[in-house]
Amino acid sequence: MDEKLLQIHDLTKAFKLPSNNLFFKKNSYNKAVNHVSLDVFKGESLGIVGESGCGKSTLARLITQLIRPTSGEVIYSGQDLASLNKKQLRMARKDIQMVFQNPYATLDPKNQILNLLMEPLDIHHVGTRREREQKALEMLVRVGLKPEHAERYPHEFSGGQRQRINIARALMLKPKLIICDEAVSALDVSVQAQVLNLLNELQEEFDLTYIFISHDLNVVRYFCDRIAVMYFGNLIELASANEIYNHPKKDYTKKLLKAIPRESPYETKTGILD
Numbered sequence: 001m002d003e004k005l006l007q008i009h010d011l012t013k014a015f016k017l018p019s020n021n022l023f024f025k026k027n028s029y030n031k032a033v034n035h036v037s038l039d040v041f042k043g044e045s046l047g048i049v050g051e052s053g054c055g056k057s058t059l060a061r062l063i064t065q066l067i068r069p070t071s072g073e074v075i076y077s078g079q080d081l082a083s084l085n086k087k088q089l090r091m092a093r094k095d096i097q098m099v100f101q102n103p104y105a106t107l108d109p110k111n112q113i114l115n116l117l118m119e120p121l122d123i124h125h126v127g128t129r130r131e132r133e134q135k136a137l138e139m140l141v142r143v144g145l146k147p148e149h150a151e152r153y154p155h156e157f158s159g160g161q162r163q164r165i166n167i168a169r170a171l172m173l174k175p176k177l178i179i180c181d182e183a184v185s186a187l188d189v190s191v192q193a194q195v196l197n198l199l200n201e202l203q204e205e206f207d208l209t210y211i212f213i214s215h216d217l218n219v220v221r222y223f224c225d226r227i228a229v230m231y232f233g234n235l236i237e238l239a240s241a242n243e244i245y246n247h248p249k250k251d252y253t254k255k256l257l258k259a260i261p262r263e264s265p266y267e268t269k270t271g272i273l274d
């Protein structure tokens with residue numbers, strides 16, 4: 001697991017603060033991500049944790065170039081994504097997909113599941129219509145749903161099922177990296193565990209690398225090989241999941257760990273508990 005899939009170099013995103021606000025001086029900025037550098041290795045699950053507002057989602061949006069950095073680089077396959085033109089970026093984006101927190105909001109309610117799954121293939125003109133349909137049906141079954149679900153609409157599914165559909169959609173273009181941004185946070189613990197198991201199975205089968213953003217340290221501990229801790233836009237600690245949990249170095253990491261219930265409903269990925 002030592003091949004670098006993604007390299008983040010000195011990445012910064014500064015958002016301009018509203019100038020009509022009494023609390024902020026004119027032209028002041030909030031550095032949501034502040035000089036962050038890290039490597040993501042092929043085949044790993046890298047967790048990103050930290051309190052609300054520390055910059056986790058901004059980092060994810062910078063990686064996918066949904067927003068452009070103020071400075072710094074996101075190197076994927078030897079290319080700085082920020083330097084690509086629209087067409088090149090569209091190609092690179094095939095490899096990097098996101099699964100978001102809210103499975104209710106991310107699926108167009110007026111679209112049948114089959115169409116929702118075919119859409120990424122349509123956009124990238126992959127195969128014939130028949131082939132796209134076939135691929136969509138196969139993926140639906142692979143994530144634990146049934147072929148007859150293909151003609152239904154998003155509101156006819158539970159939260160867990162909808163998140164399975166989102167995962168299937170993210171997989172349609174055979175990506176190499178999936179960024180899960182609080183992907184199981186809205187689900188009940190038992191459903192969370194099922195979705196996490198599915199993600200684990202898919203990782204092996206599709207040779208995936210995950211960046212797993214979560215405020216839930218129990219989930220991250222179960223799911224991730226390495227964990228990055230963010231604090232006010234800064235990356236303050238990065239180590240193996242076991243190292244972070246058993247020998248945290250930074251006081252802030254210790255504080256985060258103290259705040260979680262030690263009785264985790266999950267086992268760790270390596271099976272090593274405290």
Ligand SMILES: Nc1ncnc2c1ncn2[C@@H]1O[C@H](COP(=O)(O)OP(=O)(O)OP(=O)(O)O)[C@@H](O)[C@H]1O
Pocket residue numbers: 015016030031032050051052053054055056057058059215
């Ligand atoms: N588009 C934007 N414009 C201005 N400020 C923003 C924007 N997006 C995020 N921010 C600010 O950047 C900081 C980091 O936000 P971000 O959403 O990345 O945090 P987070 O760690 O993902 O939080 P949460 O867990 O609550 O989603 C916050 O202070 C937020 O208010």
